[in-house]
Amino acid sequence: MNERELLDGYLLLGGLLFAIGLVGFLVRRNLIVMFLCAEMMLQGVAVSLVAWSRFRHNWDGQSMVLFIIAIAACEAAVGLALILALFQRSRTLDVAYWQDLREPGQSRRVDRGVPEERREERIWPRLTPAGVMPREDQDKNKETHRARV
Amino acid sequence: MIAWDQPATWAVVLFAIGLGLMVPNGSMRRRAIGAVVGLASLACFSAAFPVSGPWLDRAVFRILALIAVGSAAASVSMRNAVYAAVWFAICLLGVAGLFLYQGAQFLGVVTVVVYAGAIVVTFLFVIMLAQPTGQMVYDRITWGGEAKILGVGAGALLVAIVTGLLTTDRPPDDRDRVASAIAAWDARTAPSRSDGIAGAEWYLVDARADDGGLRVVLRNDLPPVLLDRLRAALPHELESGDAPLAAAARKQLDIEFLSIEDNVLHPNHVALLGRNLYGRHLISVEIAGTVLLAALVGAIAVAMRARRAERPYEGEAA
């Protein structure tokens, strides 16, 4: 691969990553996933930068990627704390939940075409209590438990 | 205006369709179709951007690219946030591989360690903390039909723009002209030589003409014999293509050598990167430290505030 091809390929890859992240940011509703997608956009930027750095034979691009990673970590720290706080307040991670603040006179957008939520019977695994040896009679349905795990 | 005969165009269109089908809003089958279309789109992209070189190189590149882009698309389309995070981690691995392929070893490692190792794990942690029971309806739909169209359209538009820029014929600059001259010379004289240059772009780093003459920078892994021949032939070769360039070359032709290992592929890669980081970017490093501190303080304050019982805003009846 010559330099130009390498550059073009990486720029395209960066663009694709950025675009996929953008699409995810725009269409996903889970706050955490949106944030993940934003990080993906930064990955696209990083790929572009590294490609340019190689093409220009210059370190600055790689240094910049390091800074981007650092800042992404900062944003993740604040952002995740924030998301947690939001979740504690609303008990949901749905971004569409947050539309109280809007222009007066506008109506709240409601979900359309909500698919049926599958309410399947779930049996959650139970771990055996640690530390002490379980007595025989403590777990009446040992068999089923084991079968389900 | 839109060149429908180009694979790049189809690639973009398929990209849009595939992503549109993949993002969560529909049935499993639709998403599977989307994935297939997406793969087709990637194939079109690879057709639109052919690469040269040894097949192993090409294959590695293609595989890494496929991992990165494919897992990114998968991450976006997963209904479950945990899966999305995991796919994102895989995507990061692909990106790290791409970094390594570019010679950015340190960045590759850092991406794996910091991103995949720390940030994504934190994400997962938060997802675990914040995930209520049951499957989330909102993860399975978008907030409206037009949202999907607009969002996917925006992404596709961006890809279209980047692709368009990359495939448009850029006006040739000095470097391109010199490269084509070298390539022409190579093609003409290669039969009489035993060693071809095999892609002038690979060797030509830079070429720049100014009032002082023409300065050409080549990578220094050319055979010396070939170099002398090239030096002799270049002005003549340029004569047919670009008169001012040839005039500059006749006036003075400097050919310098540059080892790519001197730079981003240097054996002491990390040392040089560190030198750059703590030299040119010293102040930036300091400021980045400040940003980290500020983020730390902010995150702790937010977390502690969130832990406290909700207190109504000043005076507002709760």
Added chain:
Amino acid sequence: MDRIGPLLVVIPAAPLISAVAIALLAPRLLRGIREFPAFLTIAAFGVSLIASLLLLREVTYHHDHVGPGSPSFERVVRLWTWADARDAYWQRPALPSDDPRAESPIEGGSRDFTIDIALRADALTATMLVMVTFISTLVAVFGMGYMQGDRGFWRFFAYVSLFVFSMTMLVSASNFLLLFVFWEAVGLCSYLLIGFWYGKPSAASAGKKAFLVNRVGDFGFALGLFLIWTTYGTLDFHSSARVRSDDGGSERRILDSLTTVPAGATGVAWGVLSRDAESYRHGAIGLAICLLLLVGACGKSAQFPLHVWLPDAMEGPTPVSALIHAATMVTAGIYMIARCTPLFTASPEAQVVVACVGGFTALLAALIALTQFDLKRVLAYSTVSQLGYMFLALGAGTFAGVTSGMFHLFTHAFFKALLFLGSGSVMHAMGNVIDMRRFGGLRKVMPITHWTFLIGCLALAGLPPFAGFWSKDAILGAVHDRAHALSGAHAAHDATNLAAHGRERADDGGTRVVEPGEGVWTLWTPEQAAGVYQWLYCAALLTAGLTALYTFRAFFMTFYGARQIPPEAGGHAHESPAVMTAPLVVLAVCAVSVGWFLDHSYQSDPSYLPGGRASSGNVLGDFLGYAPQLAGGAIAATRTPGRFHFDVAAISALIALGGIAFAAFLYLEDRREADMASAFLRFHWYRRMLDADSIARIRRWKSVDAVNRWADRLRLGWLARIVGRGVLVVVWVVTVPLILTQFASPYRLSQDKFYFDEIYDWTMVRPLRWIADLCAALDRWVIDGTVNMVGRIPVVTGNLMRSLHIGLLPFYAVSMALGVLVLVLARTLWGS
């Protein structure tokens, strides 16, 4: 040590501090200390007065050291640059033309709009400052007694302090914009003080009237300023020494805000009034500027078309009338025109207009003043009349004219303030009754007021040793000389316009400098103008007689005759307290002495000042001669050795004596005016006119004769006789008596102020109201519809835009992303 800068700052600062302190402290914190505002105000005014006197001394000191090369002295203190807009105006280069008036085409280029907060010290400013601060100090002392017990005691002093601040700033401003700002500020103070007792409907409406009428004048003034700026590219009075260096910044000081610019500093001189080539653009634009400025001056100084507000302004407290509406604010128009002398000198037609306005107003107001019964109103019309005198003097356009106008302004301030304060004293004693028919014979009750009022009346009437005599004589002499000079000058008025227009000379730098000579007459010839001035001279003489008559009419009605005290006085009418009489005495001393103290023309031969210029024989005139706009240019060319016009003085003094005598005849013992008027209205003369004898007399009139003869010649005698008789009967029997008796008898005319208010009501107010009604209808149905539609555009757009803010985060993100991509597309597709 140069003390001019600090002094100039201290003079307005002290009243400003006083005003702010009173407004902040008096109503709440110092409610208990009633006298605090008055003392603070008096102290502040005292400080200003002392600073003004020191400034006068400084300026005089500098005058003594003025070299022969630079006959003027000015000092500009730039406090800071208020407005500084780079390249605010793009001046088109003037096209070269054959018109000799386009002497100095203005260079094209960008103009900075720069307004400095700059104060100036020169002779004119120093004179005005001394006058203003002196009068205001006395008025403040008087006001402390007069306003005692009023609910708005602190408010009064806050307003007065604010007024004095504005007035001192007005007279020490160094550019037109600053002048205009404080011009408005004094107008505001005037408005506030006229409507001081805002609960009283007449006071409120008088305030409104003053405000509105002044707006008309200010409108003209503002237009004049715009024209000045577009013509000269600056609003500075004179060449300030601001060098506009190439990089534009090095000269401007930032931190040292108190920068004194030396008078002799070189640099690009671009003041409006400076003796710089481009400043003397005259002709049509100059005339327009002058007339617009005149409109402004007419508004502020209550001249003929806009004089109606001043008499009503007497609704304010009497100290205010003395300070603002007699001595200081109303002279702002005079000051402004005197300040703009170079502009007016360049367009003599404007001067004629100024003189006509002044002369006509003087006569008109004097006629009105003859029959008023309100003491303050008499004095108000007298003020209008005296201001008319000053305008007349300024309109004479010679050095003597301008200085005599300023001289009259100076003396008038003292005796008119005295008269107003005297009338205030009377009002105070009479329980706020001001109708002269309701009191009389007060000379025993209020001896000090009586004597000081007498002195004021004598000064106003213009009897020899008193102040008004000297200044009025100077004005009459200046107008007289001007008329003669013009009628004699037309021989010298060469056919070539250029010679009259100015002389050219090359100065040292080789640039062409126009020494302006006599201005250009285009509308009428100098001899016509001479005729106008002749008439104005006669009118002024007549006004002098009328002045004496109405002054002493008021004096006799108030202090002589049968003793009569209205019940409002509460039975204890007495002389005012010392705090009120002391200012009267001080002013009386001034009114006696200031004239002969300043005017020495009667005793000295024409002498020469240092610098080789002729002395006008008047200390004030010589002093003003150092002011830059009087020191050079065309006005300096009209400077002649002063001489005392014994003939004019004698005539005017005799006329004044006659007026006094007539007033004494009518009003001294018993009031015959009313009898005469009633007799006049009892139709004796009318009946006499209708008897056969008088009809026969009419028939013998030549015009009637001529008609008859024409009729005879055409053999239509019978018809003419019938028609003629019919017409005669109709005219003489029905119409004329009705008009004359009911509306147009001289007495009624005078008493009803020549119906100016009614005329304005019918010609301006009511048509305007009709137009307004029409407009309202039009507005409601046509314009409003359109405007509402236009006005709805933002609202509709807003609603449209607002509907985008739906509160949904992903939507916002999509909008952002699409916005970016549109930008990218626009740039990559269109850009390439």
Added chain:
Amino acid sequence: MLTDPRTIAWLGPEIVLIAAATGIVVAGAFLRGSAFATMRIIAAVSILAAGAALRVGEANHWMTTETGEWTGPLVCDPLGFLVRHLALFAGLLLTLMLSRGADERDGTETLGLILFLTVGAMIAARANELVLVFLGLELVSIPTYALLYLGRNDRDGSEASAKYFFLSILSSAFFLYGASFLYGIAGTTWITAPEGIASIRDAVSRDPQPFAMLGLALVVAGLGFKLAAVPFHFYAPDVYQGTNHRNAAILAVMPKVAGLAVLIRLVVMGLPGVRNEVWQLALVLSVLTMTVGNVCALWQTDLRRMMAYSSIAHAGYLLIGIAVGAAAVGDPLPYGGVAASVYYLCVYSVATIGLFAALQSLGDGSRRVDSLDHVAGLGVTDPWKAAALAVFLFSLAGIPPLAGFWGKLTLFTTAIGQALRGESSMTPWFLGLALIAVANATIAAAYYLRVVGYLYFRTPPATSADLPSQSGPAGGLAAFLAAFLAAFLVLAIGLHQGPLAEWADRGERGLRALEPPPAAAVRATGPQHADIADRRGSLREPPE
């Protein structure tokens, strides 16, 4: 660079602030809640000390750097000097604005974050390097996320912080993507540099390729978010409404200060090669922004929402200066676009912070002043604060003797000047821009004066429960002090407009001193690469 003592001197104010912020945060962890007043005094004193350090450290240099001395990643020039002063002053006012009742519990964190944020704006004001620019902007953003959440502990506050956070990271991504292209074109992260050292400016001038346009548009998008320019403005109304006055003040000022400085350095001065595109972009954005901001602000009843739209509109005015500056870049005559923009930024910032401070001082721990009705009749009940509010509103509306008037005047005159003196193809654009700006100013007057009307011509609410309390609310006194300071400054600038205009002018001239000689000297189709000597690291190292 480390050994250069000038670096320490140049970074002195920032060092002081960071040290103070760290100290406050650490001490606050131990003295939670009890020492808020002390901490606030320490913060204010540290800002003043930073101001002093700014003067001391830079006074010796900014005169010399006016001549164009290149100082590496940190530019030391009059523009940075002015903007850093502005940031410090804004930081001081914000520190004073913290209300005790509301912020006491997180007071130390809040103070520290405000100081960090100030540092961010100061860094962004003078960064001459892409990385540093990005870091400066992030140092403004990241504390803002936390402050938004801390400011108001209710649903609206959470929603506001969520919206701001997510849209902000999106805009950061855009900015970075654009920056990556600019870096790629140039092969270096220097924005401007003297001859011989590669810089983005030189590279783009040599080769204005399509990637430059892409980078330009993306960077402008990222910065447009900071400025709240249409279509990146959507967050502003919701976020302002959903947070408290102090945070609204931060949002209205700090990102704008940082964003405008970066816009000037990176886009106007850094990309002269595509100046036509830049000015067209800025012009279109300007028209859109001020129009949308103003028309949406009409008939708003929520004060902060109205102020959000107002701040959007003012961003549009700021962009006028950017358009003019970009159109005139490279011209020998300084047309004052950048200076007008910076000047306007100063007067806008002071008035806006003051307005929010006055509003904050009206409310107290138990009351809030959010809607127009809450300030009805304030002229009667609380004349001083009403007067302060009126001063700010008049200034924002551009009524003559106040500072805002001069800002608008200079902006509009520069636009007209550019129309008259620029290339003839620009004339209709800039004339139209000036006309639209004037029309917008009249629309703006409508809603500002409406508030004034509420202040003075409405009767106050009958029940005293609705009245903002007047008896010294806790912390309200300091906020009132801030409002008073700002009002004083607005009046002072209005009456004595010269020095600030001079500073702004000097700022623009300082930028122009760094400009390369006229573009004719550079070959139009030169090679696009960064200079080789730099890359080899042998011939000429950029000073470090």
